[in-house]
Amino acid sequence: xxxxxxxxxxxxxxxxxxxxxxxxxxxxxxxxxxxxxxxxxxxxxxxxxxxxxxxxxxxxxxxxxxxxxxxxxxxxxxxxxxxxxxxxxxxxxxxxxxxxxxxxxxxxxxxxxxxxxxxxxxxxxxxxxxxxxxxxxxxxxxxxxxxxxxxxxxxxxxxxxxxxxxxxxxxxxxxxxxxxxxxxxxxxxxxxxxxxxxxxxxxxxxxxxxxxxxxxxxxxxxxxxxxxxxxxxxxxxxxxxxxxxxxxxxxxxxxxxxxxxxxxxxxxxxxxxxxxxxxxxxxxxxxxxxxxxxxxxxxxxxxxxxxxxxxxxxxxxxxxxxxxxxxxxxxxxxxxxxxxxxxxxxxxxxxxxxxxxxxxxxxxxxxxxxxxxxxxxxxxxxxxxxxxxxxxxxxxxxxxxxxxxxxxxxxxxxxxxxxxxxxxxxxxxxxxxxxxxxxxxxxxxxxxxxxxxxxx
Numbered sequence: 166x167x168x169x170x171x172x173x174x175x176x177x178x179x180x181x182x183x184x185x186x187x188x189x190x191x192x193x194x195x196x197x198x199x200x201x202x203x204x205x206x207x208x209x210x211x212x213x214x215x216x217x218x219x220x221x222x223x224x225x226x227x228x229x230x231x232x233x234x235x236x237x238x239x240x241x242x243x244x245x246x247x248x249x250x251x252x253x254x255x256x257x258x259x260x261x262x263x264x265x266x267x268x269x270x271x272x273x274x275x276x277x278x279x280x281x282x283x284x285x286x287x288x289x290x291x292x293x294x295x296x297x298x299x300x301x302x303x304x305x306x307x308x309x310x311x312x313x314x315x316x317x318x319x320x321x322x323x324x325x326x327x328x329x330x331x332x333x334x335x336x337x338x339x340x341x342x343x344x345x346x347x348x349x350x351x352x353x354x355x356x357x358x359x360x361x362x363x364x365x366x367x368x369x370x371x372x373x374x375x376x377x378x379x380x381x382x383x384x385x386x387x388x389x390x391x392x393x394x395x396x397x398x399x400x401x402x403x404x405x406x407x408x409x410x411x412x413x414x415x416x417x418x419x420x421x422x423x424x425x426x427x428x429x430x431x432x433x434x435x436x437x438x439x440x441x442x443x444x445x446x447x448x449x450x451x452x453x454x455x456x457x458x459x460x461x462x463x464x465x466x467x468x469x470x471x472x473x474x475x476x477x478x479x480x481x482x483x484x485x486x487x488x489x490x491x492x493x494x495x496x497x498x499x500x501x502x503x504x505x506x507x508x509x510x511x512x513x514x515x516x517x518x519x520x521x522x523x524x525x526x527x528x529x530x531x532x533x534x535x536x537x538x539x540x541x542x543x544x545x546x547x548x549x550x551x552x553x554x555x556x557x558x559x560x561x562x563x564x565x566x567x568x569x570x571x572x573x574x575x576x577x578x579x580x581x582x583x584x585x586x587x588x589x590x591x592x593x594x595x596x597x598x599x600x601x602x603x604x605x606x607x608x609x610x611x612x613x614x615x616x617x618x619x620x621x
Contacts, residue, residue: 171251183242183272185237185272190270254471283468289588294592298446309417319411320410329369333409336351338403378406463521465528530578
């Protein structure tokens with residue numbers, strides 16, 4: 166193989182003329198014959214047994230040209246790109262055949278898309294604000310209360326009527342015009358009053374009823390109800406109440422801390438919650454600073470970026486989203502049906518983010534070039550060990566799966582981000598207070614309740 170010529174045919178587009186000599190092409194032809202021989206029929210020979218020379222005479226000397234070129238195409242194009250010194254984007258290549266013969270070999274052209282030459286503005290001395298991370302007592306309280314909610318138990322109520330918020334167990338059967346209808350009957354049905362599971366007005370009529378009481382619930386089905394035979398009609402449900410339960414929250418004390426965590430005291434649990442919340446806020450603050458700096462650098466880029474780079478990033482975003490859906494037991498096709506969107510519409514929703522990511526990566530690579538940033542062997546080995554730990558693999562498996570050059574490139578880009586942040590002027594600011602809606606005045610009446618603890 167030899168690279169005959171390299172020609173710039175447009176912005177970020179180059180035409181490579183590639184020669185494959187006759188000897189190499191003939192080897193590829195013989196390899197193509199071996200791969201296809203078992204499927205070839207020639208009169209006078211059993212299928213797959215005809216010698217190469219007879220196959221050529223019967224079908225013509227060009228019979229294996231296409232298969233032979235396909236066998237060597239990827240390798241010779243890669244060699245030509247390497248020889249050209251061009252940095253090529255993974256994109257569809259235009260192909261043009263110049264000449265092809267068994268004796269002289271192949272002469273063809275491919276047109277490739279290359280990485281753009283860009284310019285960036287100042288990347289040192291950029292300004293950004295960083296929110297001072299703080300965790301209020303109320304935030305810790307909210308997490309503790311959420312843990313208590315998750316560990317609440319259902320407690321049976323025996324001395325009062327049902328009220329909204331209770332979970333009741335009851336039987337029911339629905340009638341329209343005195344006739345029972347399909348799907349309107351159940352026994353031992355558990356319902357949280359106020360959850361809105363039933364049609365409007367149903368749950369409120371259970372409130373005030375006592376255990377063992379039989380009663381009617383009168384409702385009107387909505388006009389847009391799913392079952393046409395019931396839509397807009399009046400109905401009566403014959404009901405019997407069997408059980409009333411309320412959620413009982415655990416006492417929040419040291420015993421609670423032992424039950425829900427690895428800590429022996431509530432003080433230690435609260436301290437851990439506060440520590441982790443602070444770490445999360447600090448991480449968010451760092452990311453916001455980075456994003457602010459990214460935005461300034463992206464805006465400073467000058468140069469024509471090939472559409473193929475954006476398209477590749479968009480496809481990658483879609484693939485990543487589809488993978489996350491798969492981990493949740495869904496697929497992209499079903500998701501698009503739920504959201505009533507086409508694949509193109511869905512993909513284009515990632516467009517602004519994809520453009521920003523491509524531009525920022527190009528800017529960082531430019532900074533790596535300008536600052537002559539490199540990843541050391543120690544950096545690379547440490548990253549491989551980290552990746553092996555993260556993925557539960559051996560370091561050697563990572564080395565075989567991911568090219569070292571790619572790891573080194575990513576590490577250098579990471580160092581470029583660090584350089585930008587280290588040279589930025591970052592001002593710490595207090596977090597903006599969130600406006601809270603005015604609290605409504607409410608009156609509550611506490612009732613003494615006799616309860617009996619039951620297992621959920």
